[in-house]
Amino acid sequence: MPNPTSRPHHRTTDRDRFELGYLCLAGVFVAALVAANLIFQKFFRLHLPLPWDPSYEFQQSVALLAYPVTFLVTDILSEVYGRRRANHVVVAGFVASVFVVILVDLADATTSAGFGVSDAMFHEVFGLSKIAVLTSMVAYLCAQFVDIRLFHFWKRLTRGRHLWLRNNASTITSQVLDTVLVLGLLASFGAAGITWDRLGDLILDSLMFKWTFALIDTPILYAVTFTIRRRFPTFVDTTGETPADVHP
Numbered sequence: 383m384p385n386p387t388s389r390p391h392h393r394t395t396d397r398d399r400f401e402l403g404y405l406c407l408a409g410v411f412v413a414a415l416v417a418a419n420l421i422f423q424k425f426f427r428l429h430l431p432l433p434w435d436p437s438y439e440f441q442q443s444v445a446l447l448a449y450p451v452t453f454l455v456t457d458i459l460s461e462v463y464g465r466r467r468a469n470h471v472v473v474a475g476f477v478a479s480v481f482v483v484i485l486v487d488l489a490d491a492t493t494s495a496g497f498g499v500s501d502a503m504f505h506e507v508f509g510l511s512k513i514a515v516l517t518s519m520v521a522y523l524c525a526q527f528v529d530i531r532l533f534h535f536w537k538r539l540t541r542g543r544h545l546w547l548r549n550n551a552s553t554i555t556s557q558v559l560d561t562v563l564v565l566g567l568l569a570s571f572g573a574a575g576i577t578w579d580r581l582g583d584l585i586l587d588s589l590m591f592k593w594t595f596a597l598i599d600t601p602i603l604y605a606v607t608f609t610i611r612r613r614f615p616t617f618v619d620t621t622g623e624t625p626a627d628v629h630p
Contacts, residue, residue: 400614404463408471411455415475416482418445418452419518420508425575441580442587450595453529453553454603460533461545461607462618472526476519483515517567525560529553545607546600553596561588 422445432438452475459468486508494501529552536548565584568576576584611618 396614397617400610400617403610403614404459404467407455407459408474411452411459411471412475412478414448414451414455415522416478418449419479419482419515420486421445421448422514422518423575440587440590441583442591446588446591450557450592450599452526453557453592453596454599456526456530457533457549457553457603458606460530461537461603462610465530465534468530469527472523472530475526476523479515479519479522513571514568517564517571520567521560521564524563525556528559529556532556545604549600549603550596554593557592557596558589561585561592 422443424444425441426444428440430438430440456468456472459471490505490509494504532552532555533548536544536551540547562585565576565581565588569578569581
Protein backbone atom coordinates (compact mmCIF):
# COMPACT_ATOMS: atom_id res chain seq x y z
CA MET A 383 0.00 0.00 0.00
CA PRO A 384 1.49 3.37 -1.00
CA ASN A 385 2.40 5.78 1.74
CA PRO A 386 -0.03 8.76 1.49
CA THR A 387 2.59 11.10 2.93
CA SER A 388 5.25 10.25 0.38
CA ARG A 389 5.82 12.67 -2.48
CA PRO A 390 5.76 11.46 -6.07
CA HIS A 391 9.18 11.18 -7.61
CA HIS A 392 9.80 13.98 -10.09
CA ARG A 393 11.55 12.78 -13.19
CA THR A 394 13.82 15.27 -14.90
CA THR A 395 12.46 15.93 -18.37
CA ASP A 396 14.00 17.39 -21.51
CA ARG A 397 12.05 20.58 -20.79
CA ASP A 398 13.71 20.79 -17.38
CA ARG A 399 17.15 20.37 -18.95
CA PHE A 400 16.34 22.92 -21.63
CA GLU A 401 15.29 25.44 -18.98
CA LEU A 402 18.39 24.65 -16.93
CA GLY A 403 20.46 25.65 -19.95
CA TYR A 404 18.60 28.96 -20.06
CA LEU A 405 19.30 29.58 -16.37
CA CYS A 406 22.99 28.72 -16.76
CA LEU A 407 23.37 31.11 -19.70
CA ALA A 408 21.52 33.82 -17.77
CA GLY A 409 23.83 33.19 -14.81
CA VAL A 410 26.94 33.60 -16.96
CA PHE A 411 25.50 36.80 -18.42
CA VAL A 412 24.70 38.36 -15.04
CA ALA A 413 28.05 37.28 -13.55
CA ALA A 414 30.01 38.80 -16.44
CA LEU A 415 28.00 42.03 -16.29
CA VAL A 416 28.30 42.49 -12.52
CA ALA A 417 32.02 41.64 -12.61
CA ALA A 418 32.59 44.20 -15.37
CA ASN A 419 30.85 46.89 -13.31
CA LEU A 420 32.94 46.09 -10.23
CA ILE A 421 36.36 46.00 -11.90
CA PHE A 422 36.04 48.62 -14.64
CA GLN A 423 38.01 51.30 -12.77
CA LYS A 424 41.30 49.45 -13.24
CA PHE A 425 43.08 49.96 -16.58
CA PHE A 426 45.87 47.89 -18.06
CA ARG A 427 48.36 48.37 -20.87
CA LEU A 428 49.79 45.89 -23.31
CA HIS A 429 52.42 46.36 -26.00
CA LEU A 430 51.18 44.96 -29.33
CA PRO A 431 53.45 44.84 -32.41
CA LEU A 432 50.83 45.83 -34.98
CA PRO A 433 51.74 45.90 -38.69
CA TRP A 434 51.30 49.66 -38.92
CA ASP A 435 52.87 50.37 -35.51
CA PRO A 436 55.33 47.80 -34.06
CA SER A 437 55.41 49.65 -30.74
CA TYR A 438 51.64 50.15 -30.33
CA GLU A 439 50.50 50.35 -26.70
CA PHE A 440 47.04 48.92 -26.02
CA GLN A 441 45.27 50.54 -23.03
CA GLN A 442 41.88 49.54 -21.73
CA SER A 443 39.75 48.80 -18.68
CA VAL A 444 39.98 45.29 -17.28
CA ALA A 445 36.17 45.17 -17.60
CA LEU A 446 36.87 44.42 -21.25
CA LEU A 447 37.83 40.90 -20.15
CA ALA A 448 34.26 40.19 -19.03
CA TYR A 449 31.84 42.47 -20.88
CA PRO A 450 32.13 41.01 -24.42
CA VAL A 451 30.92 37.68 -23.00
CA THR A 452 27.49 39.29 -22.49
CA PHE A 453 27.09 39.84 -26.24
CA LEU A 454 27.95 36.20 -26.96
CA VAL A 455 25.39 35.03 -24.42
CA THR A 456 22.59 37.25 -25.74
CA ASP A 457 23.26 35.96 -29.26
CA ILE A 458 22.99 32.36 -28.04
CA LEU A 459 19.81 33.19 -26.14
CA SER A 460 18.34 35.01 -29.14
CA GLU A 461 19.10 32.12 -31.48
CA VAL A 462 17.88 29.32 -29.22
CA TYR A 463 15.35 30.80 -26.79
CA GLY A 464 13.99 33.72 -28.79
CA ARG A 465 14.03 37.50 -28.64
CA ARG A 466 11.66 37.89 -25.71
CA ARG A 467 13.62 35.65 -23.35
CA ALA A 468 16.90 37.27 -24.37
CA ASN A 469 15.39 40.65 -23.45
CA HIS A 470 14.33 39.21 -20.09
CA VAL A 471 17.95 38.35 -19.29
CA VAL A 472 19.08 41.87 -20.22
CA VAL A 473 16.52 43.33 -17.80
CA ALA A 474 17.57 40.83 -15.10
CA GLY A 475 21.18 41.89 -15.59
CA PHE A 476 20.24 45.53 -15.11
CA VAL A 477 18.32 44.74 -11.89
CA ALA A 478 21.22 42.64 -10.58
CA SER A 479 23.70 45.45 -11.33
CA VAL A 480 21.58 48.05 -9.52
CA PHE A 481 21.20 45.70 -6.54
CA VAL A 482 24.96 45.11 -6.36
CA VAL A 483 25.63 48.86 -6.49
CA ILE A 484 23.23 49.38 -3.56
CA LEU A 485 24.93 46.62 -1.54
CA VAL A 486 28.40 48.01 -2.26
CA ASP A 487 27.30 51.52 -1.24
CA LEU A 488 25.82 50.20 2.01
CA ALA A 489 28.99 48.25 2.76
CA ASP A 490 31.12 51.30 1.94
CA ALA A 491 29.04 53.46 4.30
CA THR A 492 29.62 51.20 7.33
CA THR A 493 32.51 51.77 9.74
CA SER A 494 35.35 49.24 9.88
CA ALA A 495 35.65 47.22 13.09
CA GLY A 496 39.38 47.90 13.24
CA PHE A 497 40.49 44.55 11.87
CA GLY A 498 40.22 43.18 8.38
CA VAL A 499 40.10 45.65 5.51
CA SER A 500 40.14 49.32 6.48
CA ASP A 501 37.48 51.82 5.38
CA ALA A 502 39.96 53.63 3.13
CA MET A 503 41.15 50.46 1.41
CA PHE A 504 37.61 49.17 0.89
CA HIS A 505 36.53 52.48 -0.58
CA GLU A 506 39.55 52.62 -2.85
CA VAL A 507 38.79 49.16 -4.25
CA PHE A 508 34.99 49.08 -4.26
CA GLY A 509 33.99 52.73 -4.09
CA LEU A 510 31.95 53.25 -7.25
CA SER A 511 31.62 56.51 -9.13
CA LYS A 512 27.89 57.15 -9.47
CA ILE A 513 28.39 58.90 -12.81
CA ALA A 514 30.52 56.04 -14.11
CA VAL A 515 27.95 53.43 -13.06
CA LEU A 516 25.06 55.45 -14.50
CA THR A 517 26.76 55.95 -17.86
CA SER A 518 27.72 52.29 -17.95
CA MET A 519 24.11 51.22 -17.32
CA VAL A 520 22.71 53.59 -19.95
CA ALA A 521 25.18 52.30 -22.54
CA TYR A 522 24.53 48.70 -21.47
CA LEU A 523 20.76 48.88 -21.93
CA CYS A 524 20.99 50.67 -25.27
CA ALA A 525 23.64 48.36 -26.69
CA GLN A 526 22.10 45.07 -25.53
CA PHE A 527 18.60 45.85 -26.77
CA VAL A 528 20.02 47.07 -30.09
CA ASP A 529 22.13 43.90 -30.35
CA ILE A 530 19.11 41.65 -29.86
CA ARG A 531 16.95 43.65 -32.28
CA LEU A 532 19.64 43.66 -34.97
CA PHE A 533 20.28 39.96 -34.47
CA HIS A 534 16.66 39.17 -35.31
CA PHE A 535 16.60 41.72 -38.13
CA TRP A 536 19.44 39.86 -39.85
CA LYS A 537 17.83 36.52 -39.01
CA ARG A 538 14.62 37.54 -40.81
CA LEU A 539 16.53 39.11 -43.69
CA THR A 540 18.59 35.95 -44.30
CA ARG A 541 15.62 33.64 -43.53
CA GLY A 542 17.43 31.97 -40.68
CA ARG A 543 20.63 31.29 -42.59
CA HIS A 544 24.18 32.60 -42.07
CA LEU A 545 24.37 32.53 -38.27
CA TRP A 546 27.89 33.99 -38.48
CA LEU A 547 26.52 37.07 -40.26
CA ARG A 548 23.82 37.96 -37.75
CA ASN A 549 26.16 37.21 -34.86
CA ASN A 550 28.94 39.52 -36.05
CA ALA A 551 26.80 42.18 -37.75
CA SER A 552 24.63 42.70 -34.67
CA THR A 553 27.49 42.49 -32.17
CA ILE A 554 29.93 44.75 -34.02
CA THR A 555 27.29 47.43 -34.59
CA SER A 556 25.94 47.41 -31.03
CA GLN A 557 29.46 47.46 -29.60
CA VAL A 558 30.23 50.65 -31.51
CA LEU A 559 27.18 52.21 -29.85
CA ASP A 560 28.14 50.87 -26.43
CA THR A 561 31.79 51.96 -26.65
CA VAL A 562 31.20 55.45 -28.01
CA LEU A 563 28.30 56.08 -25.63
CA VAL A 564 29.95 54.95 -22.40
CA LEU A 565 33.38 56.49 -23.08
CA GLY A 566 31.85 59.69 -24.44
CA LEU A 567 29.67 60.10 -21.35
CA LEU A 568 32.58 59.29 -19.02
CA ALA A 569 34.75 61.90 -20.77
CA SER A 570 31.91 64.44 -20.56
CA PHE A 571 31.73 64.05 -16.78
CA GLY A 572 35.45 63.43 -16.28
CA ALA A 573 34.66 60.16 -14.53
CA ALA A 574 36.89 57.08 -14.07
CA GLY A 575 39.91 59.07 -15.25
CA ILE A 576 38.58 59.31 -18.83
CA THR A 577 39.55 62.57 -20.52
CA TRP A 578 38.91 63.86 -24.04
CA ASP A 579 42.56 63.53 -25.06
CA ARG A 580 42.42 59.80 -24.28
CA LEU A 581 39.00 59.20 -25.82
CA GLY A 582 40.06 58.36 -29.37
CA ASP A 583 42.70 55.82 -28.34
CA LEU A 584 40.40 54.19 -25.78
CA ILE A 585 37.58 53.83 -28.31
CA LEU A 586 39.96 52.34 -30.88
CA ASP A 587 41.50 49.90 -28.39
CA SER A 588 38.10 48.86 -27.05
CA LEU A 589 36.65 48.20 -30.51
CA MET A 590 39.76 46.30 -31.61
CA PHE A 591 39.42 43.93 -28.65
CA LYS A 592 35.64 43.54 -28.87
CA TRP A 593 35.60 42.92 -32.61
CA THR A 594 38.42 40.40 -32.31
CA PHE A 595 36.51 38.63 -29.55
CA ALA A 596 33.34 38.67 -31.68
CA LEU A 597 35.18 36.93 -34.52
CA ILE A 598 36.82 34.41 -32.20
CA ASP A 599 33.58 33.55 -30.37
CA THR A 600 31.73 32.67 -33.61
CA PRO A 601 32.81 28.98 -33.46
CA ILE A 602 31.66 28.90 -29.82
CA LEU A 603 28.27 30.27 -30.86
CA TYR A 604 27.96 27.59 -33.56
CA ALA A 605 29.00 24.81 -31.18
CA VAL A 606 26.60 25.81 -28.39
CA THR A 607 23.58 26.45 -30.61
CA PHE A 608 24.20 23.26 -32.60
CA THR A 609 24.40 21.21 -29.41
CA ILE A 610 21.20 22.67 -27.97
CA ARG A 611 19.30 22.34 -31.25
CA ARG A 612 20.36 18.73 -31.63
CA ARG A 613 19.57 17.85 -28.01
CA PHE A 614 16.28 19.77 -27.72
CA PRO A 615 14.81 20.15 -31.23
CA THR A 616 11.24 20.38 -29.90
CA PHE A 617 11.82 23.39 -27.67
CA VAL A 618 14.26 25.53 -29.66
CA ASP A 619 12.84 28.77 -31.03
CA THR A 620 12.64 28.72 -34.82
CA THR A 621 10.97 32.04 -35.61
CA GLY A 622 13.32 34.51 -33.95
CA GLU A 623 10.32 36.40 -32.58
CA THR A 624 8.28 33.84 -30.64
CA PRO A 625 9.82 32.83 -27.31
CA ALA A 626 10.63 29.17 -26.89
CA ASP A 627 8.57 28.94 -23.71
CA VAL A 628 5.16 29.68 -25.21
CA HIS A 629 4.32 25.97 -25.41
CA PRO A 630 3.84 24.02 -22.20
